[in-house]
Amino acid sequence: MTSEYDIAVIGGGNAALCAAMTAAERGAKVVVLETAPKTYRGGNSRHTRNFRCMHSTPLGPLVEAYGEDEYFEDLLKVTGGKTDERLARIAIRTSEECLPWMEAHGVRFQPSLSGTLSLARTNAFFMGGGKSLVNAYYRTAGKLGVDVLYEANVTHLQLEGDRISRVDYTHEGQHRSFAPRAVIVASGGFQANTDWLTRAWGPPAQNFLIRGTPYNRGVVLADLLDQGVRSVGDPTQCHAVAIDGRAPKFDGGIVTRLDCVPFSIVVNKNAERFHDEGEDVWPKRYAIWGRLIANQLDQIGYVVIDAKSLDLFMPSVFPPVKADTLEELADKMGLPPEKLLETVTAFNAACGDTSTFHPTELDGVTTSGLTPPKSNWARPITEAPFYGYSLRTGVTFTYLGLKVDEKARCSTENGPIRNLWAAGETMAGSIxxxxYLAGFGMTIGTVFGRIAGQEAANHAN
Known part of the structure; x- marks a missing residue:
């Protein structure tokens, strides 16, 4: 087997493109194998909004400072300590140099949004969102001589001893093979593979919605794991958020996320609350709600708010259900009216002084004597009209992936694989x-994509 390419990058999102550009800048001839058609290129990166970035002074659109230790503490809070500190700190520490690198490769930033996405100190927002970032990277990659094959489905990486000897894929109706000097896997998780999700989660997974690309089916991940490449992560762990229950099965994107939970009560099909809606600021807690909803009957929940809270969060892509009374709202959403009225009445009675209510920071406006409590933003739901949303579990990406070292290299139990690296969601379970922490997936992909590109180019050269 011979090949005109030094490096094959499998995947077409942020991590893959960062790897491809970095390798090309070091003189390597690179091909990107993207499963999706051109109009759907970019994987989950198409749906992103921002990049979480450490900085010691104001940087680009970021204000003040956001240090390594605070960043790491924020990560520990959401992961419960389940992270590889060495890799996490590499991602955090390197993020500061990534922002100017991103700008140099075509990405443009804008000031942060207000309301529940007020992240001016921690997260840099992309001008035009993730689609603009992806398009900018493809333009830059093209200028650097990177070739891209769309609808190129990689079916097998042949592992022989301590190296990948062959890449098999289908393209334009033909089965093809080639032998690059190095391979970078950046093809995401397995969340679009419903059968695999169901094996991990059981029957409830049939009710999950997939926020991102339908092309992340875990084909390459499964192929490598079957050949003994070391894995990391729990197949039941994933980035899962509560999204609008009316969203499509696949590719609804970030706009289907609902940011109203902190200003609401959330109930199950029996109109009973089941978790503290005001636990922390939304960017640090939104990712727990997908799993919470997954544990409810029929994997569904319902948001209830009143008129005074309607303008406190990002507008929803679908309008909320609207009613003049709580009983009417319950009827429209298929909830037991008497039970919903009882739940709201108990919640309202537990609310106290609301004079210090502040929608964008922890305000200590809490309930008293209520289980579960609402720790912040607890205002009575009394002002008609009333509004509601249904919530479903929306899976962004899964955390079972390829275990890597600090150089993004993959390995087997016998040691490192000399020419195989991984970046992005396919290795994020290491961290x-x-x-989940808002914007951190893009950080992992950017940092380890650049590392993988550099290391693969060094090997190829």
Whole structure:
């Protein structure tokens, strides 16, 4: 087997493109194998909004400072300590140099949004969102001589001893093979593979919605795991959020996320509350709600708010259900009216002084004597009209992936694989054992994509 390419990058999102550009800048001839058609290129990166970035002074659109230790503490809170600290700190520490690198490769930033996405100190927002970032990277990669094959489905990486000897894929109706000097896997998790999700989660997974690309089916991940490449992470752990129950099965994207939970009560099908809606600021807690909803009957929940809270969060892509009374709202959402009225009445009675209510920071406006409590933003639901949303579990990406070292290299039990690296969601389980921190997936992909590209180019050269 021979090949005109030094490096094959499998995947077409942020991590893959960062790897491809970095390798090309070091003189390597690179091909990107993207499973999706061109109009759907970019994987989950198409749906992103921002990049979480450490900085010691104001940087680009970021204000003040956000240090390494605070960043790491934020990560520990959401993961419950389930993280590889060495890799996590590499991602955090390197993120500061990534922002100017991103700008140099075509990405443009804008000031942060307000309300529940007020992250001006911690997260840099992309001008035009993730789609603009992806398009900018493809333009830059093309200028650097990177070739891209769309609808190129990689079916097998042949592992022989301590190296990948062959890449098999289908393209334009033909089965093809080639032998690059190095391979970078950046093809995401297995969340679009419902059968695999169901094996991990059981029957409830049939009710999950997939927020991102339908092309992340875990084909390459499964192929490598079957050949003994070391894995990391729990197949039941994932980045899962509560999204609008009316969202499509696949590719609804970030706009289907609902940011109203902190200003609401959330109930199950029996109109009973089941968790503290005001636990922390939304960017640090939104990712727990997908799992919470997954544990409810029929994997569904319902948001209830009133008129005074409607403008406190990002507008929803679908309008909320609206009613003049709580009983009417319950009827429209298929909830037991008497029980919903009882739940809201008990919640309202437990609310106290609301004079210090502040929608964008922890305000200590809490309930008293209520289980579960609401720790912040607890205001009575009394002002008609009333509004509601249904909530479903929306899976972004799964955390079972390829175990890597600090150089993004993969390995077997016998030692490192000399020419195989991984970046992005396919290795993020090394750092995200559970939970999620807003914008951190893009950080992992950017940092380890660049590392993988550099290391693969060094090997190829």
């Amino acid at each position: 995200l054992g559970q939970g």
